[in-house]
Amino acid sequence: MAILEIRHVSKFFGGLAANSDVSFDVPEGRIMGLIGPNGAGKTTLFNCMTGYYPPSRGEVIFDGRRMNGLKPDRVCKLGMARTWQKVRPLTNLPVLDNVMVGALCRTSSIRRARAMAHEQLRVVRLDHKASLLAGALPIGERKRLEVARVLATQPKLLLFDEVMGGLNPAESEEIIQLILEIRRTGVTQVVIEHDMKSIMRLSDRIVVLSSGEKLAEGSPREIVENPEVIEAYLGAEQ
């Protein structure tokens, strides 16, 4: 069963087509990799899915419901949550409060939100830093904080926008383990990533975007062997 259906989504900025006629389904409980060269329209697609932009054309169907025109806060409440390519910690608030803000999406009780936040901080192994200000964390931990915060909103579908960007191999490995752990809890994930090795390891299926269009879709093996994908990434053979 597909939890998310992208149907012929286009997004124009003036004359520029950031996405044009992109369609794919994300099966429930799986990890979908979304790759493509810089400027391929990956983040724009996330923004169209989560209500930051309305799609110019096409539909986003999440959990059987049409999402076009819904605001980001409604999208989050319905169970589709995202992280940001450039991390957005609530800098002057403690790490714990950052995650509590996410948890408060599901409860109005501060006590319960605090308990839920501690639980998510343990999942990302940041519980020992709960009382530090979020701004004091190094980049690797900020990324994990963002994962904890978004998990606290109890999503059915998680959109990760380059959670491994700017991380060293050890830190990336932690995130990979985290994503695999989340998969085991049954949450569906769409992962934008530049590092091919990681995306091949993680993804059940991969969609390749190039210049706003869907170039290919398939299992990781099919994708690495696809000549069009190789061309988009490495340039055509002379």
Add this chain to the structure above:
Amino acid sequence: MTTEAISKPFPARSVLATLAPKVAIVLLIAALFAVPRFVESTYALHMMILIFINIIVGSSWNILGGYTGQYSVGHSAYFGVGAYTVMMLLQFRQIAPWWGIWAGSLAALMVAVIIGSICFRLRGPYFVLASIAVAEIFRVTALNLKNVTNGAEGILVTEIPPLVIGGRVITDWFSKVPFYYVGLVFALLIVGVTWSVKKSKLGYYFQAIREDQDAAHSLGINLTFYKNVALGISAVFTALAGGLYGTYVGFIDPSTVLPLDLSVQIVMICIIGGIGTISGPVIGALVLVPLSEVLRSNMLTEWLIKAGVVNAESPIGLFMKEHLSQAHMLIYGVLVVIVILYMPRGILGFVSRFTTRRAGA
């Protein structure tokens, strides 16, 4: 792990350490209620009433500006709406101010919802500019709607009806005491409201919006709704302060309750004291009210002459006696600049920097 274990991640402090601040606060409040029984000086009571009014407006602004990060430089609009509603009802309809003040805050709430739903589409400096513009619209309207507001002549209250509380009849409205108590109660109320907002879901959401609007939006926070809630709370209490001020002084006009200066002054209370903290506006009011009073009445010159720093007969002394009180806004401005330059997080932030450093050593 149980919830109990989670909610107490830190070792419990000694009973004395947790109880001491609470006892101190209760004693302080009791002392404040006792002040009019022991203090006869009307000037001292007058200063206290001004401080209370400043605490109310500062704390109200702080909920919107300090916690939610929406820097309104147009709070005189709500102060003015509160003051004008109370005064117009009192003078033209003979409705007592203790009823009028609720009508005033209700009016301010309605104004806030309308202004909020328009202006909160704007962010950052654009919101600031819009808030200034809105306040100016109110000032110009009050100035020109002569048949409703008396225009530039203002409204002078000629009589306040007697108030009966528990068998006691209060008729002496020239006394400062009733205003002292009303100011104190409102000030305590808004500080209490700030405290409970900070501890609740609202406080977390307000601060999330202040820190990063887009991130807050993506975490399920309805930005427009929560910004309007913050503005609503803020406007209601600012209007209460406006109503109290109007009744206390007995006279209002557009240049006293609706000017841009007032909006700036309200922001200053928070910046000087410490933005986004419960006690910041209280400290700001405690510093700014006496400071502007000292400068306005030229007490500074008197002190300098008494201390022998300046000779009263010398040209400098004569000059200061003559002109310094007129320059009080200038000196005030310079002091504000100094505070902003050297204490960017306000007096509270400045002080806490030293105390935490010592605690760490």
